[in-house]
Amino acid sequence: xxxxxxxxxxxxxxxxAAQGDSEAFRALYxxxxxxxxxxxxxxxxxxxxxxxxxxxxxxxxFRALGxxxxxxxxxxxxxxxxxxxxxDARRRQQRRPRSIPIEDLAIPANQxxxxxxxxxEQLVADALQALKPEHRSVIVLHDLQDRPQExxxxxxxxxxxxxxxxxxYARRQLREWFFTRGIEL
Amino acid sequence: MNDPLxxxxxxHAPQPPVAxxxxxxxxxxxxxxxxxxxxxxxxxxxxxxxxxxxxxLLGGLGLWRQIGGPVVSPSGVIxxxxxxxxxxxxxxxxxLYEVRY
Numbered sequence: 001x002x003x004x005x006x007x008x009x010x011x012x013x014x015x016x017a018a019q020g021d022s023e024a025f026r027a028l029y030x031x032x033x034x035x036x037x038x039x040x041x042x043x044x045x046x047x048x049x050x051x052x053x054x055x056x057x058x059x060x061x062f063r064a065l066g067x068x069x070x071x072x073x074x075x076x077x078x079x080x081x082x083x084x085x086x087x088d089a090r091r092r093q094q095r096r097p098r099s100i101p102i103e104d105l106a107i108p109a110n111q112x113x114x115x116x117x118x119x120x121e122q123l124v125a126d127a128l129q130a131l132k133p134e135h136r137s138v139i140v141l142h143d144l145q146d147r148p149q150e151x152x153x154x155x156x157x158x159x160x161x162x163x164x165x166x167x168x169y170a171r172r173q174l175r176e177w178f179f180t181r182g183i184e185l
Numbered sequence: 186m187n188d189p190l191x192x193x194x195x196x197h198a199p200q201p202p203v204a205x206x207x208x209x210x211x212x213x214x215x216x217x218x219x220x221x222x223x224x225x226x227x228x229x230x231x232x233x234x235x236x237x238x239x240x241x242l243l244g245g246l247g248l249w250r251q252i253g254g255p256v257v258s259p260s261g262v263i264x265x266x267x268x269x270x271x272x273x274x275x276x277x278x279x280x281l282y283e284v285r286y
Contacts, residue, residue, distance in 0.1 A: 025213055033204065041201035051205045055212050062216035120197040128199070143191045144198045171190055178190075185190040 006031075010074040018065040029058055032075065035145065036082050042140045043086040045125045046093070053089055057082045072154050079147070080155045083137055090133060127177050135170035138163055 006027055016024035040053050061081050128136050141147045153160045178185050
């Protein structure tokens with residue numbers, strides 16, 4: 001008996017999905033939806049636009065499956081498209097900037113643990129947004145999404161040396177950012 | 186993972202909100218819907234086809250007559266009838282006839 005859809009490898013699912021197999025599409029989507037949404041959210045910090053951006057990524061990926069040549073793994077290719085979609089979204093955002101009231105950024109003191117955690121998540125989100133986009137993508141992929149440096153190089157189409165250097169500068173900037181807010185890391 | 190910064194980032198990584206209920210259906214629907222595409226030509230015949238299409242288009246619309254160029258004075262006698270002392274001249278830019286007796 002053949003493997004169930006969820007047991008099949010990415011490569012097998014890609015071949016079936018490229019032939020229009022909707023179950024293979026669904027399996028790929030369910031396998032990567034959470035990670036892709038995490039990446040998109042950490043890169044853009046835009047909860048309102050997240051569903052649309054997720055849709056943009058997966059529809060692009062599914063429509064381009066026929067051109068996927070397996071020179072890189074499916075997940076590397078998927079993450080590359082996701083990062084490109086984030087860059088497009090940022091450009092669109094720059095054309096219609098939104099303002100955030102300063103009181104929304106303040107961190108209330110003496111709160112319960114769950115709220116404190118939420119505040120720290122918001123703090124990390126704000127710290128990531130303070131980085132240059134090219135530094136943010138490296139930090140998110142490496143420190144939050146656990147992608148190895150070599151793979152990040154393939155995702156961003158950059159030499160590993162550039163990834164190392166961006167990681168170094170991004171971390172230094174993040175440490176300074178947290179330090180000015182009383183957090184020494 | 187010994188770096189405290191990396192630990193902190195990882196532990197407090199911003200978590201995305203839960204996806205809308207219909208997102209999966211929307212994505213699969215959009216991905217499986219065939220897209221309309223214009224036929225894409227390729228190969229050595231493309232420049233020739235492009236030029237021929239342009240000539241046909243401009244010729245069909247009569248626009249080639251309006252393309253800027255040197256002003257040409259009316260010329261090209263197309264008919265001369267000595268019995269009626271009539272001369273027809275045509276302006277090649279406007280196609281208008283000028284009749285002189």
